[in-house]
Amino acid sequence: MTKEDDYLLQLNDQQRDAVVYNDGPQLVIAGAGSGKTRVLTYKIVHLLHHGYEPWRILALTFTNKAAKEMRERIQQMVGPAVASQLWMGTFHSIFARLLRFNADLIGFKSSFTIYDAADTKSLVKTILRDMELDDKVYKPATVIAAISNAKNALISPDMYIADSAQMSADERAKRPALGAIYRAYCARCRHAGAMDFDDLLYYTNVLLRDNPDIRRKYQEYFRYVLVDEYQDTNFAQHVIIRQLCEESKALCVVGDDAQSIYSFRGANISNILNLHKSFPALRTFKLEQNYRSTQNIINAANTLIAKNKEQIPKQVFSRNDVGSRIEVVQAYSDYEEAILVANKVSQMQMRSHDPYNEFAILYRTNSQSRRLEESLRNRNIPYRIYGGLSFYQRKEVKDIVAYMRLAVNPDDDEAFKRVINTPARGIGDTTVNRLIHTAMHCGVSMWNVATSLDCYDTGLKSAAIKKVTGFVELVQKFVGMITANASAYDVARSIVEDTRMLASLIHDNTPESISKQENILELLQGISEFVGERMEQSAQETTLVDFLANVSLSSDQDMSDSNGEAVTLMTVHAAKGLEFNNVIVVGVEEELFPSAMSCDTLRGIEEERRLLYVAITRARRHCVITYAASRYRNGQTAPTRPSRFIGDIDRGYLYISPGSEFSRSDSVINPLDNYRDSMGGRMADDRRRSFRHPLVDDEPARSNIHPVNLSSNPVGSSGGTQADGGTHDVADIKVGMRIEHSRFGVGTISAVTSNAPSPTITVAFNVVGEKKLLLKFARFTILDS
DNA sequence: TACTGCAGCATTTTT
DNA sequence: TGCTGCAGTA
Ligand SMILES: Nc1ncnc2c1ncn2[C@@H]1O[C@H](COP(=O)(O)OP(=O)(O)OP(=O)(O)O)[C@@H](O)[C@H]1O
Numbered sequence: 001m002t003k004e005d006d007y008l009l010q011l012n013d014q015q016r017d018a019v020v021y022n023d024g025p026q027l028v029i030a031g032a033g034s035g036k037t038r039v040l041t042y043k044i045v046h047l048l049h050h051g052y053e054p055w056r057i058l059a060l061t062f063t064n065k066a067a068k069e070m071r072e073r074i075q076q077m078v079g080p081a082v083a084s085q086l087w088m089g090t091f092h093s094i095f096a097r098l099l100r101f102n103a104d105l106i107g108f109k110s111s112f113t114i115y116d117a118a119d120t121k122s123l124v125k126t127i128l129r130d131m132e133l134d135d136k137v138y139k140p141a142t143v144i145a146a147i148s149n150a151k152n153a154l155i156s157p158d159m160y161i162a163d164s165a166q167m168s169a170d171e172r173a174k175r176p177a178l179g180a181i182y183r184a185y186c187a188r189c190r191h192a193g194a195m196d197f198d199d200l201l202y203y204t205n206v207l208l209r210d211n212p213d214i215r216r217k218y219q220e221y222f223r224y225v226l227v228d229e230y231q232d233t234n235f236a237q238h239v240i241i242r243q244l245c246e247e248s249k250a251l252c253v254v255g256d257d258a259q260s261i262y263s264f265r266g267a268n269i270s271n272i273l274n275l276h277k278s279f280p281a282l283r284t285f286k287l288e289q290n291y292r293s294t295q296n297i298i299n300a301a302n303t304l305i306a307k308n309k310e311q312i313p314k315q316v317f318s319r320n321d322v323g324s325r326i327e328v329v330q331a332y333s334d335y336e337e338a339i340l341v342a343n344k345v346s347q348m349q350m351r352s353h354d355p356y357n358e359f360a361i362l363y364r365t366n367s368q369s370r371r372l373e374e375s376l377r378n379r380n381i382p383y384r385i386y387g388g389l390s391f392y393q394r395k396e397v398k399d400i401v402a403y404m405r406l407a408v409n410p411d412d413d414e415a416f417k418r419v420i421n422t423p424a425r426g427i428g429d430t431t432v433n434r435l436i437h438t439a440m441h442c443g444v445s446m447w448n449v450a451t452s453l454d455c456y457d458t459g460l461k462s463a464a465i466k467k468v469t470g471f472v473e474l475v476q477k478f479v480g481m482i483t484a485n486a487s488a489y490d491v492a493r494s495i496v497e498d499t500r501m502l503a504s505l506i507h508d509n510t511p512e513s514i515s516k517q518e519n520i521l522e523l524l525q526g527i528s529e530f531v532g533e534r535m536e537q538s539a540q541e542t543t544l545v546d547f548l549a550n551v552s553l554s555s556d557q558d559m560s561d562s563n564g565e566a567v568t569l570m571t572v573h574a575a576k577g578l579e580f581n582n583v584i585v586v587g588v589e590e591e592l593f594p595s596a597m598s599c600d601t602l603r604g605i606e607e608e609r610r611l612l613y614v615a616i617t618r619a620r621r622h623c624v625i626t627y628a629a630s631r632y633r634n635g636q637t638a639p640t641r642p643s644r645f646i647g648d649i650d651r652g653y654l655y656i657s658p659g660s661e662f663s664r665s666d667s668v669i670n671p672l673d674n675y676r677d678s679m680g681g682r683m684a685d686d687r688r689r690s691f692r693h694p695l696v697d698d699e700p701a702r703s704n705i706h707p708v709n710l711s712s713n714p715v716g717s718s719g720g721t722q723a724d725g726g727t728h729d730v731a732d733i734k735v736g737m738r739i740e741h742s743r744f745g746v747g748t749i750s751a752v753t754s755n756a757p758s759p760t761i762t763v764a765f766n767v768v769g770e771k772k773l774l775l776k777f778a779r780f781t782i783l784d785s
Numbered sequence: 786t787a788c789t790g791c792a793g794c795a796t797t798t799t800t
Numbered sequence: 801t802g803c804t805g806c807a808g809t810a
Contacts, residue, residue, distance in 0.1 A: 063800080092800050117799085147798060197800055365797055367801090387799090421786095453786045553800075595797050612796080631791045634795065634803045 017613030018285040025279035027252040031316035032617035033292030036254040054085035058222045062229040093553045095204040112551040113194040119414040140698040151198035152266030157183035192413040208243040230255035265520040288315040294323020300653035305613045309649045325655035330627040332745040338375035356565040358581035364593040386570040396516040402494040407478035409446035431464045488544040572615040583619035589640040732758040738783040
């Protein structure tokens with residue numbers, strides 16, 4: 001081995017085999033943290049060392065951030081000049097580029113717009129209204145999912161409508177018009193010169209399928225294709241890969257079926273399982289050693305995932321430290337959970353001296369972040385939330401962006417609708433609806449109608465026509481600038497000035513207005529930075545079209561990372577592929593994790609279990625799982641039960657946190673009892689006695705464990721007392737009493753004021769601290785005096 | 786047409 | 801709880 005090959009020494013034998021193999025299609029299938037991404041990265045370096053031109057290597061990742069990190073890693077090994085020339089990115093961003101080069105072949109302009117989720121939804125709603133369909137029956141979300149599924153399965157509207165099985169299934173589901181909606185949706189996108197996310201994959205397939213010369217060109221051009229996270233690719237992506245590699249067979253994909261968590265997006269592990277059918281010479285490589293996590297974490301994760309029926313058996317082991325057990329923490333409420341988590345973070349931080357960016361708090365749904373955010377802020381712990389609404393989703397920013405979209409492609413109906421009356425220029429719903437209606441029925445864009453009002457029978461009055469014409473002229477100015485090759489920044493600045501969107505805010509000094517002004521300026525700043533960066537790199541793709549594509553394709557996930565030390569808050573989905581020294585998985589409860597939506601099928605449950613597997617295996621050294629006994633959801637607090645998945649993990653790898661804060665007597669009526677009654681269940685008294693945490697050995701009266709039931713069948717209790725203990729008269733209250741509150745947990749009464757019109761008590765709660773409660777409303781149980 | 790206020794309702798995950 | 805759609809008013 002020469003010095004050049006030093007990088008090969010940083011791999012184990014199995015990894016090295018996979019890296020140097022170059023005799024055909026290759027599948028690397030291995031568990032979490034076994035170095036799959038590392039293999040992909042090093043393989044690219046290996047290819048570069050062996051004479052492959054960087055611009056002829058195509059590497060597809062799951063997020064833009066992953067692509068960026070891989071490129072940086074490679075750059076360290078081969079230098080920026082080479083690394084910057086690699087084709088590296090998500091399927092969507094890479095193929096959007098490819099589609100722009102060849103747009104004419106599929107009947108689009110190279111400046112086509114990319115519709116985001118909001119545009120898609122708005123368009124679907126418009127179509128539903130036009131077709132006079134009830135949006136209670138045709139729920140936009142359902143319609144969008146149906147369209148997305150069809151595209152991901154490469155089913156065109158015509159195929160969909162011709163498929164009698166599909167159509168009769170829709171009929172049975174009382175949604176016979178889905179096919180027609182799909183057709184209308186695609187037609188509208190076409191007239192608008194727009195593609196949605198799924199279209200980027202769909203039309204790439206069409207492009208390659210219908211244009212043999214183009215297909216051959218790219219087959220030859222890309223000498224090697226590598227794909228990360230293959231378990232989460234869908235059929236459309238699979239077929240793209242097949243078309244690109246069917247001749248060269250120079251393909252390396254890596255994945256882990258146990259980490260397939262995007263089935264809602266059409267991801268399908270049969271892509272992995274059936275890869276050998278597309279590539280009979282496929283050779284499979286396995287990696288078994290986990291380098292990321294402690295033995296305890298890996299073993300715990302292994303016992304969890306072993307409960308799944310559908311999986312490829314595989315070995316994962318760790319030779320790192322044994323490490324500590326996964327800690328399971330119980331809280332009374334989501335509120336208390338958030339405080340416990342914040343405490344945990346600072347406790348672990350003090351013990352390990354890890355910087356805050358080595359901490360991640362992972363949750364199932366984005367809405368869980370708010371509570372955590374509050375408690376971290378109260379404790380002055382820096383954090384960064386991923387997901388949620390991004391900069392580009394704010395109203396004022398979207399408005400400016402809509403003008404930019406129109407400048408580049410005035411047929412973009414969604415942008416047109418958005419700003420035709422923004423800022424207000426007296427164009428009301430009636431006028432807009434007439435334009436929509438005319439455009440739909442003449443098969444043209446709203447812009448087409450608006451620019452030739454005399455050719456269409458819109459029924460608009462002259463006052464309305466005048467206003468619309470004013471808007472058209474405004475947009476035309478921007479379109480003209482684009483045609484004249486004005487720079488992205490100049491067009492954007494002109495938009496901000498001419499629409500007076502910034503000027504109209506300037507006299508308003510409310511915080512909201514100031515924030516809007518800042519956002520608009522930041523957008524301009526963002527454009528100039530974008531152009532600046534691109535100029536430095538290649539002086540290519542610096543137009544407004546490129547900026548807009550970047551906006552639609554780069555999500556919040558990809559935004560400026562590592563800006564300072566901060567705890568990461570994100571969904572488990574978003575954490576895929578990442579790693580942290582310390583991971584806290586919160587809200588591990590029935591109906592949340594697993595989600596209530598996934599509970600009716602085994603497939604659904606197994607995917608949720610994989611999701612928890614992903615969450616746990618993000619941790620290098622410490623992992624904590626928390627759940628609460630009640631949670632605030634949809635405007636009310638509901639009792640919750642711990643997730644069945646906790647019970648799936650071998651007890652030996654868990655530490656059920658006793659924590660004094662859980663001190664609570666067994667005689668107390670469980671807050672869940674009432675709920676269970678209302679569910680119609682009944683539980684015998686003796687049954688209730690064992691109503692303790694089943695993870696705890698069944699010894700009598702373990703008073704330090706919060707009595708929550710792990711079994712997933714909802715059982716009721718015969719408890720006659722009010723679940724939350726009800727309210728109390730001031731005469732029954734004494735300072736020094738210990739009480740239990742379903743939200744705040746256990747605490748001691750430190751003061752009583754009975755003089756005021758409404759008596760209050762002050763309680764020092766064990767976890768959440770001191771609270772003042774109005775006795776009239778406070779519901780709690782008296783534990784002892 | 787523009788703006789306000791209210792009632793009802795829904796909630797997974799994302800390129 | 802927070803958004804969306806709708807009705808009512810200026
Ligand atoms: N041979 C090795 N020597 C040292 N560290 C390694 C080796 N292989 C992998 N690692 C480290 O193990 C960690 C996990 O690697 P990597 O992210 O490539 O795994 P992965 O299989 O892609 O993980 P996952 O599927 O969980 O996302 C990384 O920190 C990586 O640097």
